Amino acid sequence: MSLTCPKCGSVILPADIQLLPQRTARCGQCGEVFDFTGQIPKPAPPVEPPRGFTVTNDLSDLVITRRWFPQSLFRKVVYILNWPLCLLMYTPVLALLFPQFIFHTGPNTNQPVSQIGFWIALVFFLGWALFFTYMMIAWTVNRTEIRISSTAVSVCCYPLKWPGESKAVSTTDIDQPFCSRHNSGKGSTSYQVFVLLHSGKRISLVTGLEKPEHARFIAQQIELRFGITDQPVYGELSNFEGYD
Numbered sequence: 386m387s388l389t390c391p392k393c394g395s396v397i398l399p400a401d402i403q404l405l406p407q408r409t410a411r412c413g414q415c416g417e418v419f420d421f422t423g424q425i426p427k428p429a430p431p432v433e434p435p436r437g438f439t440v441t442n443d444l445s446d447l448v449i450t451r452r453w454f455p456q457s458l459f460r461k462v463v464y465i466l467n468w469p470l471c472l473l474m475y476t477p478v479l480a481l482l483f484p485q486f487i488f489h490t491g492p493n494t495n496q497p498v499s500q501i502g503f504w505i506a507l508v509f510f511l512g513w514a515l516f517f518t519y520m521m522i523a524w525t526v527n528r529t530e531i532r533i534s535s536t537a538v539s540v541c542c543y544p545l546k547w548p549g550e551s552k553a554v555s556t557t558d559i560d561q562p563f564c565s566r567h568n569s570g571k572g573s574t575s576y577q578v579f580v581l582l583h584s585g586k587r588i589s590l591v592t593g594l595e596k597p598e599h600a601r602f603i604a605q606q607i608e609l610r611f612g613i614t615d616q617p618v619y620g621e622l623s624n625f626e627g628y629d
Contacts, residue, residue: 392412433602435596438451445535449606454525481506529542531590533606534556538554538556539554561581561616561618562590563621564601
């Protein structure tokens with residue numbers, strides 16, 4: 386969020402904003418101290434549960450469940466095309482174990498593969514193929530559960546485990562949930578949900594979301610649950626991205 390000085394008209398970029406108490410800031414150009422309340426972006430529009438999300442109440446806890454299975458057409462196509470690639474990865478394994486069937490050669494070859502090289506290649510290709518298979522199955526059956534209780538916001542995935550998907554944050558430490566966009570080096574875009582702690586630390590709660598409204602829905606549910614007023618956070622997603 387950038388600010389505009391009412392005295393000199395300078396646009397103050399987020400990195401240069403000098404915040405003061407009671408929603409005031411100091412202009413770095415003319416030194417004017419001004420109230421920026423009127424420049425705070427409007428609250429995000431309310432978001433309905435997106436497709437692939439379910440919301441339930443488990444006693445006093447609010448539980449949001451998200452399917453990993455891709456919702457967008459593009460990601461569904463990528464998902465479908467990845468299955469043949471997954472099966473193709475087992476070809477080198479079969480070639481190492483049964484060369485007579487793959488290459489039509491007999492067991493007595495003039496250039497035998499060394500035992501060490503054989504096992505290194507076998508472990509490498511088999512390990513990579515099994516990992517890719519595990520990833521594809523997880524993408525098919527897994528769900529992320531965000532549980533919002535009176536004491537903590539916890540995140541886990543099931544039925545298959547996945548690194549970095551289990552975390553918990555005490556509600557007394559949360560200052561503001563917010564959303565962020567993540568652009569990978571390959572040109573794909575995903576969205577994330579963070580929480581800003583009172584200490585100033587940022588913790589990633591949920592990553593890999595397909596659409597901005599997915600991240601915004603989770604953040605809004607946390608705000609509503611604990612009565613948190615939506616405040617601007619540097620680097621956050623625009624409240625109206627995805628509504629154009």
